[in-house]
Amino acid sequence: MRKMIILTEGMTTVQHAKTAINLICYKPEEVLALFDRTKTGEPVSPLLGIETNIPIIGSLNDFPEANTFLLGVATAGGGYPDEWRPIILEAISKGMTVVSGLHKYLSDDPEFVEAARKHKAKLVDIRKNDFKKVAIRKGIKETTLRIQTVGNDCSNGKMITSYEIALELKRRGKDAKFVATGQTGILLEGDGIPIDAVIADFVNGAAEEMVLRNQHHEILIIEGQASIIHPRYSSVTLGLLHGAMPQGLIMCYEMGREFTKNLDHVKIPPMKRIIELYEAMTAPLFPCKVIGFGINGRKFSQAEVDYERERIKEEFALPACDVIKHGPAELADAILGFKY
């Protein structure tokens, strides 16, 4: 079993440590500690907004039983600061498996590669891929239900909503599969293609490939990425959508977010317009409708999220829930009741 120390150095925040947060929540038995010398000894819960007793350490010697060192942050551009190099080299020197989901690959670094060879350590770059197949739009089974989460921005709960819905469907005895398309999802599920790291010509093909690989399951819950109107990442979003060609969409959004994450000068369009765009952009290839909402109410009280849930249900006449605050039952019901 993985026994992980997760590097969140200088970034033990809700905004940067998405991967760490999800592993602590869904794979607590695998996470020993966070590594952040700027926060050593501080409690994690107030920093990351989750309940956990996992400590923050500043030395790998605190957990000699650890076998995996994970770079657990997401950075715009996907690089990491030079100050991390000695920490990574120390983990390698202990023979740990070093895992990264960043765009800057460990295995492209000659010093890391040489150190890993010397200490028999493994370097795992989750995003590294040489996927080169174009979509063929053939062989897709009409009998498999494909549901995809989509969003009005990046980083707003698509992965968690997808994962929780799949868990709920499995609890109900359904043959559901969470189809991971990002590094955190892949770390949780153990398979998937990191769609945002695929070469542009093959993004649609990679999404289609994930459907073809998994369509022996009854229901696929496909992790969406970013937003169809995202100034940075819309290329990823549309390729994933056109490749996976879901029959139903779950629209995810974060309460209170008005501007694009990290692009404070770009306003997010109204929800109604976003839904129209998703449906219009899939219509020529496959009938596809938004069938429910995944609300991310992490910055609001239970009462405020309850109110928002009723508001959006009424406005769009569709089921809605915050999978953390309400559980995913209503979205699972919507999927099981969905006839396409």
Place this chain on the structure above:
Amino acid sequence: MRKMIILTEGMTTVQHAKTAINLICYKPEEVLALFDRTKTGEPVSPLLGIETNIPIIGSLNDFPEANTFLLGVATAGGGYPDEWRPIILEAISKGMTVVSGLHKYLSDDPEFVEAARKHKAKLVDIRKNDFKKVAIRKGIKETTLRIQTVGNDCSNGKMITSYEIALELKRRGKDAKFVATGQTGILLEGDGIPIDAVIADFVNGAAEEMVLRNQHHEILIIEGQASIIHPRYSSVTLGLLHGAMPQGLIMCYEMGREFTKNLDHVKIPPMKRIIELYEAMTAPLFPCKVIGFGINGRKFSQAEVDYERERIKEEFALPACDVIKHGPAELADAILGFKY
């Protein structure tokens, strides 16, 4: 100066030899011959539908003065057959610069790399890039006019239409720049970013970068890619559109094409719908309109293309021309008259 032999082995056809055709048309002084052992000695004109006296050869010895060997075909998936290896190795052994625009890189092949080292030959992979910048949506000059060609399918004349319009604007004394985004355009213009070979997360960023690099010009004519609804390549199309954020679009299409190229089971949506999708998908980020049509009438007579031109002009009340059969004047007029 480049003195090129262009490899079109087994693919000396209009469908596959787009790169060769464009180099023969626009850089005839640089092209010595095509290399295709299956067509040696045959005239090129009936095979490629262009007027030229360039010969088809089956041996590199026919032109000892050649200094460049170009893989001049486009293949779905971007690979090449194993039978090409000995030809490529022979070109390397002659010290020629070997240029490829395919996704399968010459410089990733240990045998080619070793041979190139030994014979002091250069390997140039036009698509190879390590572009890793996300879009920032800042610093874009409102005073530079950005016009992009778009399409209802891939390979339907976007590059030629863009290139001809830029030539025409320059003939009229304007400071226009053709912004190349594909391998053929880059070969013609000498710069550009091969947008379909960029990692998905950075496609929008690469498109934006091309604008930032070139906005000291008065007018940018940006080469579009594929189609916003293309089952294979829509990821490339949308990222390019959202990154370059043109104010005006020239819609390109091929007369008579009803189904997606290489995907005979996917019908191309009606033109009106395609235009709505492009305009809807840009509206939240930037006002953007289709301001004219680039008709590709290569399979039809002058009279038929003239008729189509009048038909589409009437239906959409917009200027239209086949830049080869009519010249690009009317589209250049539309761009110069365009107030955004």
